[in-house]
Amino acid sequence: MTSKALWTFNLTGSDTVARGNSRNTKLDPPGFAEAVANDGARISRRGSQDDQQEKEVQIANLKMKKAWDAALAPGKSIPMNAIMLYMSGNSIQIFSVLVTVMLLWNSIKAIMGVNTVFDRFSTKSTETRPRGIAALLALSSDPLLLPKLAYIVLQFGCLALGVWKCGAMGLLPTAHSDWLAFMEPKKILEYGVGGSLESHTS
Amino acid sequence: MLLLLLACLLCTPVFSAIHVDQAGATDWHKELVGTPSHVFYTRTGQRSQLFVGTERNVLALISPKTGNSVWRQVLEPSDDLLSVRLGSHGLVSISGRRLIHTxxxxxxxxxxxxxxxSDGNVSKPAADLTFTGGGDxxxxxxxxxxxxxxxxxxxILWSSKLETSATYRCIYAHGRVLYLIGTKQSRDYPEVSIIQMDAITGRIIEEYQPPNGAVRASEDIFVAGDVEHVYLYWNGVARAYRHILGRQAxxxxxxEVFGIESAEIVTVLQPETMHPDIIIRAKDKYLIARNPHTVVHTFQRAHLEGNIFATAHSLGKTHVLRLTRGSGKELRAELVDSTSAKAIGTYSIPFIERMSGPVQKAFLDVFPKKDGSIGFRIFIITADGSTKLLKDGAIVWTKEEALTKASAAVYxxxxxKSLLSQVHDELNEQPEETASITSIERYMRRVRSHYNKVKALPERIVAMSKYLFGSSNTHDDMDxxxxxxxVRKVIVFASKTGKVVAYDTERGRTVWERYFGGISFWQVENIRTSVVKYPPVITLVGNRDESTSLLYRLNALTGDDYPGDGSNATSEFGLIRKVMRLPLEEPEDRTHLLALVGQDSQVYLHPDSPVARGAFETFLPTFHLYLTEGVGSSELGGFKVAQSPDGNYKLISTWKVEFPDDEKIAALGEVSKHEHVASLGRVLGNRSVLYKYLNPNLLALATIATTGTGPFDAQFTSVVLLYLIDTVTGSIHYRAEFKGAGHVLPDIPSIHLVQSENWAVVSYWNHGPEAAPSQIDQSTIETEQDLKKKRKKKRKPAAATSFAVPDAKGFEMATLEFYESAKPDSRLESNTFSSFQSKRPHVIAQSYAFPKRINAMALTATGAGITTKEVLLGLAEGHLYGVNKRLLDPRRPVGAPTADEKEEGVLPYRATLDFNPKEVASYHLYVPRIEHVLSSATKLESTSLTIAWGLDIFCARRSPSKAFDVLSEGFNYGALLTTIAALILGIWVAKGMAQRKKLNDLWK
Structure with a gap:
């Protein structure tokens, strides 16, 4: 384009297609030819068939990329959580307990809601969700399986962090002392009794 | 906001002086002095005073109005009270054994x-005293x-030692002459012997035996003074004689003197006075005679039982009283004015002999009443050893002095309440009953008990609120x-004098009392707890003489014989040496069986029915016995019971531990068979567990070995050894030596031992390193090295001084805990424990100095064993004191505690256990000579009921872990209820407002 032109019309038509198939001629701008436009649309439709596919793939890729982003997001929060847990100390106080419980709770909630998180990255319609065995089959063919798995694994990572924190705080029944109260005393087999014989002196 | 303010206002606590309130609110104290052996009932004008010196070595002035002591002096148990006289300066006493104190x-x-x-002679304890010119x-x-x-x-003005073969028991001063009266052993009978002495110089004038002086016992000699002469009366072997002292022949x-037939001197009343009354029994009457030869009065009807005489000098006259037994429910009192020789009257006083036995001694006080007539009080000592004051035909007060000789007690x-027991009833169904009743019937029963419960609900609420608002203490009726x-229980005391008394533990009121003549009780067992419909039953074990033991079964709530018809209530055996309650029940009346160990290894079963025998025989394989002659012996034996061919049970020796010759058993621990262990291990700071060595058949036993005669001897060494012996196998699991430890003095026992769960506490006196024997036993080194090793492991400074005896004489308490293993978390995994397969326990120990002398040691008891135990000490200075087990913890770290130790909550080690006045259970009360302490669990896990006795009886509640299951007394129930009410009101108001707002929002 020359820089001298103060204004230009681009009449190649693609512009119009981009604008949509508007039938309102009154609004048609100068240089607009219906036929050309229709013809062009036909051509462009044929041409955009590939275009469309390409775009869908692009979107799918994009979605996939975004899905991976979403899947890996918890991983990024792990160091932050770890620092937070570390900072809150191992003593049982309201803050440390709150932080740990929130961490555990969020992880569990996230794992339970993994489908809703990845719904927006799904390329298939969500209306007809397969059930039963079909769901399993569908799952195996689900392109989001990997990101979902990754997401779950990372959430489990968070969960492990929380459990480790619980352990550090002594809340996990891992020591002997935690099971002491449930232990049955040993049954004594012999009954021994006795003592001093009465001397009967006084 | 307003509500909040209101709540705040109401929550402001109302302060009250709870410390003073609490004294005596939940505890009670019965002050006793012991059975009086010396009584002086005096009267000066309007005031009468009762001085007593007792068999328990107590001197006291007792108020005749209340029976409480105005003052009392409790002498040491070894300071035997030998003689007491009331003189013009005060009360003079002679007491002691090796050292005699005047x-x-x-x-x-x-x-x-x-x-x-002065020095005493233990073999000749007789002592007497008299007053002479000027109160000397x-x-x-x-x-x-x-x-x-x-x-x-x-x-000392003068002192002279008699060089004589006669034994003198009595001293009498007359002017400037002293007469010593005693007996001299001759051919068949002791003969009266007299020494005449100069009272000013102490020179012996002469020693002589009057003719016809043969007497059966020295108690048959009586002195009766006069202004001119001193007369000596004695019941000779055949006749009674009189002799004027100083006139030899x-x-x-x-x-002949009094012109009567077959005279026998009964007693001489108040021989110190100028005109003593001599009571003489003639053929069928009693006479009051006076020197030189007057018969003042004649009491007819000598056949009446009792015949206790008493006299009183007051109002310028002498009165003589004769007490005789009435019907068994009353006493007959005859009062005579012996100065003017006239009878005043005969009175009847209600007196139930079944409860205290017949009167043994009586002391009279006569006083003028406002209307001019004569009133009298009688202080009596009954056969059980208790005292009563009678006045105007009624008992004014009773003091159970018999309980100063209580040998055993049981809760x-x-x-x-019947409501609850109905539910119990249902649960406690017998198998045959289960078979017979239909389910509808059972359902109806259930409904019925629920209905009854509902019906009683208002009453319960009232009772509850009464309790909450603290008015429960006011009721006086005994329920x-x-x-x-x-906390309301009955405690039954049995004494060596045959007295049995049941007190309620809430207030110390007498529930029932009984006297068993001539029986010396030594054990009480509770053989049936209160089960539904059946009353609780106790068995009393006592001796009638050296060869007969008797077992009495009584209803513990009424004191009546059990069973009520009197059959089988009393059983007679040969001499019984040991009584043990077995964990077996007689199926019929659900009483526990008792195993009795008699002489010659005989074992009896009580009750001895075929069913009981069957149960006992199935129990025999697991039944093991250990017996010892007790403190002072050096042998401990293990036995099993086997049936001999004739059907009797016999002891068969299984093992025997003989301690080296110089070692004598000093104290035995005993683990209660009913003890609950709440936790099987001890949680350490790093959350690992040290498993407790829980062997109920483990016996802690302390022996003492001494050389030399006493702590003042240069050769003196003393060592206390502590053994842990498995009583089933007889194996010695542990032995520790406490060098230099022993008794304070040979006659002050200072070694006490208590044992519970997996620990034991022993207390002793440390004589210091100079009393420690020099040679070291090989086995001890091992244990000490084990200890050392363990200490090293725990990063504590290795106790290089572990052999050294602390160079500080004083009382010490050593605490020992037994664990399954030295390593945490390691345990012998098994569901059963058998002594035959057990390992040695790992023992850790520490010792502490304690600043007070300990007379008795015991432990608190709680229902589930969750509450920390408290070691209860009867202190020699007259306190009941509690030491928390947390302080007596052998894991207390020496030096700065590590993080783990801090986490575990152990206190850093301090060599002394300080005396903390807050832990004195008897607060400011003086509870001298505590010999026994007995605790019982209440329904509150935090609280243990404790009774200490010996001389006094003191009952208190102890909560070693604080009262964690009850709200504090100062809790403001009103504020709580008001707050709840205010909140409910607030919710109600807010609910209305919220609904209105919601509705308004919807209309928008």
Whole structure:
């Protein structure tokens, strides 16, 4: 384009297609030819068939990329959580307990809601969700399986962090002392009794 | 906001002086003095005073109005009270064994004025004293040393030792002559022997035996003084004689003197006075006679039982009283004015002999009443050893002095209220009953008990609120039903004098009392707790004589024989040496079986029915016995019971531990068979567990080995050894030596031992390193090295001084805990424990100095064993004191505690256990000579009921872990209820407002 032109019309038509198939001629701008436009649309439709596919793939890729982003997001929060847990100390106080419980709770909630998180990255319609065995089959063919798995694994990572924190705080029944109260005393087999014989002196 | 303000206002606590309130609110104290052996019932004008010196070595002035002591002086148990006299300066006493003390006590305050000591002779304890010119005291000690002491300051004026073969028991001063009266052993009978002495110089004038002086016992000799002469009366072997002291050959027959037939001297009343009354029993009557030959009065009907005589000098006259037994429910009292020889009257006093036995001694006090007539009080000592004061035909007060000789006691739980027991009833169904009733019937029963419960609900609420608002203390009626907290129980004491008394533990009121004549009780067992419908039953074990033991079964709530028809209530055996309650029940009346160990290895079963025998025989394989002759012996034996061919049970020896010759058993621990162990291990700071060595058949036993005669001897060494012996196998699991440890003095036992769960505490006196024997036993080194090793492991400074005996004489307490293994988390995994397969326990120990002398040691008891135990100490200074087990913890770290130790909550080690006045259970009360402490669990896990006795009886509640299951007394229930009400009101108001707002929002 020359820089001298103060204004230009681009009449190649693609512009119009981009604008949509508007039938309102009154609004048609100068240089607009219906036929050309229709013809062009036909051509462009044929041409955009590939275009469309390409775009869908692009979107799918994009979605996939975004899905991976979403899947890996918890991983990024792990160091932050770890620092937070570390900072809150191992003593049982309201803050440390709150932080740990929130961490555990969020992880569990996230794992339970993994489908809703990845719904927006799904390329298939969500209306007809397969059930039963079909769901399993569908799952195996689900392109989001990997990101979902990754997401779950990372959430489990968070969960492990929380459990480790619980352990550090002594809340996990891992020591002997935690099971002491449930232990049955040993049954004594012999009954021994006795003592001093009465001397009967006084 | 307003509500909040209101709540705040109401929550402001109302302060009250709870400390003073609490004293006496949940505890009670019965102050006793012991059975009086010396009584002085005096009257000066309007005031009468009762001085007593007792068999428990107590001197006291008792208020005749209340029976409480105005003052009392409790002498040491080894300071035997030998003689007491009331003089013009005060009360003079002679007491002691090896060291004889002559003391003057101020009569009104009980303060010690002076104390003069001299050497005693244990084999001749006789002592007497008299007063001579100017209030000086002349004492006769050991029957051979006569000393004149200045009455003012107790200094010795002269002392002379008699060189004689006769034994003198009595001293009598007459003017400036002293007469010593005693007996001299001749061919068949002892003969009266007399020494005449100069009271001013102590020179013996002469010693002689009057003719016809043969007597059966020295108790048959009586002295009766006069202004002119001193007469000596004695019941000779055939006749009674009279002799004027100083006139050697002058002996008259009493029959001739008073002109009566077959005279026998009963007693001489108040021989110190100018006109003593001599009571003579003639053929069928009693006479009051006076020197030289007057018969003042004749009591007819000599056949009446009792015949206790008492006299009183007051109002310028002498009165004589004869007490005889009425019907068994009353006493007959005849009062005679012996000065003017006229009978005043005969009175009847209600007196139930079944409860206390017949009267043994009586002391009279006569006083003028406002209307001019004569009133009298009688202080009596009954056969059980208790005292009563009678006045105007009624008992004014009773003091159970018999309980100063209580040998055993047992707690009896009261039955639950009938409502609850109905539920129990249902649960406690017999198998045959289960088979017979239909399910509808059972359902109806259930409904019925629920209905009854509902019906009683208002009453319960009232009772509850009464309890909450603290008015429960006001009721005085005795309810023999268990209360909500289980602190109301019955404690049954049995004494060596045959007295049995049941007190309620809430207030100390007498529930019932009984007297068993001639029986010396030594054990009580609760053989049936209060189960539904059946009353609780106790068995009393006592001896009638050296070869007969008796077992009495009594209903613990009423004291009546059980079963009520009197059959089988009493069982007679040969001499029984040991009684043990078995964990077996007689199926019929659900009483526990008792195993009795008699002489010659005989074992009896009580009750001995075929069913009981069957149950016992199936139990025999697991039944093991250990017996010892007790403190002072050096042998411990293990036995099994086997049936001999004739059907009797016999002991068969299985093992025997013989301690080296010089070692004598000093104390035995015993683990209660009913003890609950809450936790099987001890949680350490790093959350690992040290498993407790829980072997109920493990016996802690302390022995003492001494050389030399006593702590003042240069050769003296003393060592206390602690053994842990498995009583089933006889294996010694542990042995520790405490060098230099022993008794304070040979006659002050200072070694006490208590044992519970997996620990033991022993207390002893440390004589210091110079009393430690030098050679070291090989086995001890091992244990000490084990200890050392363990300490090293725990990063503590290795106790290089572990062999050294602390160079500080004083009382020490050593605490030992037994664990399954030294390593945490390691345990012998098994569901059963058998002594035959057990390992040695790992023992850790620490010792502490304790600043007070300990007379008795015991433990608190709680229902589930969750509450920390407390070691209860009867302190020699008259306190019941509690030491928390947390302080007696052998894991207390030496030096700065590590993080783990801090986490575990152990206190850093301190060598002394400080005396903390807050832990004195008896607060400011003086509870002397505690010999036994017995605890019982209540329904509150935090609270343990504790009774200490010995001389006094003191009952208190102890909560070693604080009362964690009850709200504090100062809790503001009103505020709580108001807050709840305010919140409910607030919610109600807010609910209305919220609904209105919601509706308004919807209309928008």
């Amino acid at each position: 003391r003057l006590w101020d009569a009104q305050t009980g303060f010690l004025v002076w104390d003069q000591s 005291v002349v004492t006769l000690i050991n029957g051979e040393t006569v000393t004149r002491l200045s009455g003012e300051e107790g200094s 002058d002996v008259e027959e009493v029959e 009896v739980d009261l039955p639950e 023999l039903r268990a209360d909500m907290l289980g």
